[in-house]
Amino acid sequence: MEDNQELKGGSRGELLIAIAMAVVLVATALAGWRTSDLGSRASDAERQGLIEAIKAEDLINVDWRQTYEEATHAQRLLVTAAEVEALEASGDLASEAQGASIRAYLLPSMALLAGPFGTDPTYAAADGSLDLAARFNDLQAQNSGLADLDPEAEFLLADRYHAEQRWHVVGAVLLATSLFWLGLAEIMRDRLRIVSLVAGLTIFLFGLAWLGTSEMVWALLRLADA
């Protein structure tokens, strides 16, 4: 009769352990999926950041190249204009006529190539040089695509996902550890079985609490950001 009861008790214990193991397995699988998901999100944000960095650099380079192209034409225009002034002031009729022709026919075409440098006085510095930075800044301001590119923000997002991933790794390890102890309880007998079962369940509950807290904390942080 007692043997029968012991058998029944042992069977109930094994059933409890088996159910606990199944629950922990599912929880571990979910925690593993979430950890991997966070890693993927971080990688996506990093990839997006790098793409945006390349695009931003490209747009900046295009604007600088345009600035220097226009400045090169403006430089030719200004030097030629100085030449024209010297020709017109030379006192020589042929030179004066040459100057007038260049002013009438060549300078307008050169001014067209020089872009705003040839027409807008705001790009002329007080010392007679060209204000390249002002022209570049205006080109950047006109570049609507550049404002949407923020690689640093993407990297910050990736760092947050990585930080959250670290927390989840710890949680997933705790769950895996509890699974190991439950497995140990399955093969143990008597007192050691109970000790293993209690240890496994305690670690499991702690791991669950850890993961739940982590999810809540990071969800609140995301809400605060939004």
Add this chain to the structure above:
Amino acid sequence: MSASAAPTERWRTLVVLLTMAGTVAVSIVAGLQADADIRADTANRDSQYQAIRASGELFRQGTRIDYDIATLAALTKDRQESLAYEITGLEQEAGGALDSAASARARAAVVAARADRAQALSVFFTDPAYAAAEPDQLPNQQAYLEDTFAAANEMVEVQNRAADDYHRWSRKSDGFVAVLTLLAVALFMFGLAQAASVRTRRTFTIFGALVLIVSTARVASILLA
């Protein structure tokens, strides 16, 4: 409890304790490995980002140098051409060809006007950091080049540091993976020890403990490296 049962129970308890130590070690090493992996990933990203920035900066500075040197070259050419016309004028005047001399001098004045205007556009004359101290001296092109590439050089330095960080963390991560494998072996041995007979249990326990010690030493060496 019989006399032989007591040591058997002690060995069982020892195996349980070692298993517990093993699982704790696995947890810690798995966390360290994940952390090292994330740090390697972040450093790799930073390295690539700095490489992109440095590449863009080098392109921009190349464009800037093209412009500044072309300006300097053009004004130097005009200045020398003007000087050549002046010398020609003097020679013509000495030879009595006054009309030719006047023509050469007028041409010199026109070309000098070009050079004067170009000089006001050149960074080598407008920026005191590069302008020559005396009229006969050349602009400080060395300072110009150093300043021009300073930002790009700094970015490359940051990029190199990030690349070094990536390699260091990647090596650590690989090391932790190896340790995790060793710990899995140790846990396997402890598991076998639970089910084995008394004599075999001792053997598995000792070997498992040795593997655990080696793993711990390896973790310490990785952390100190």
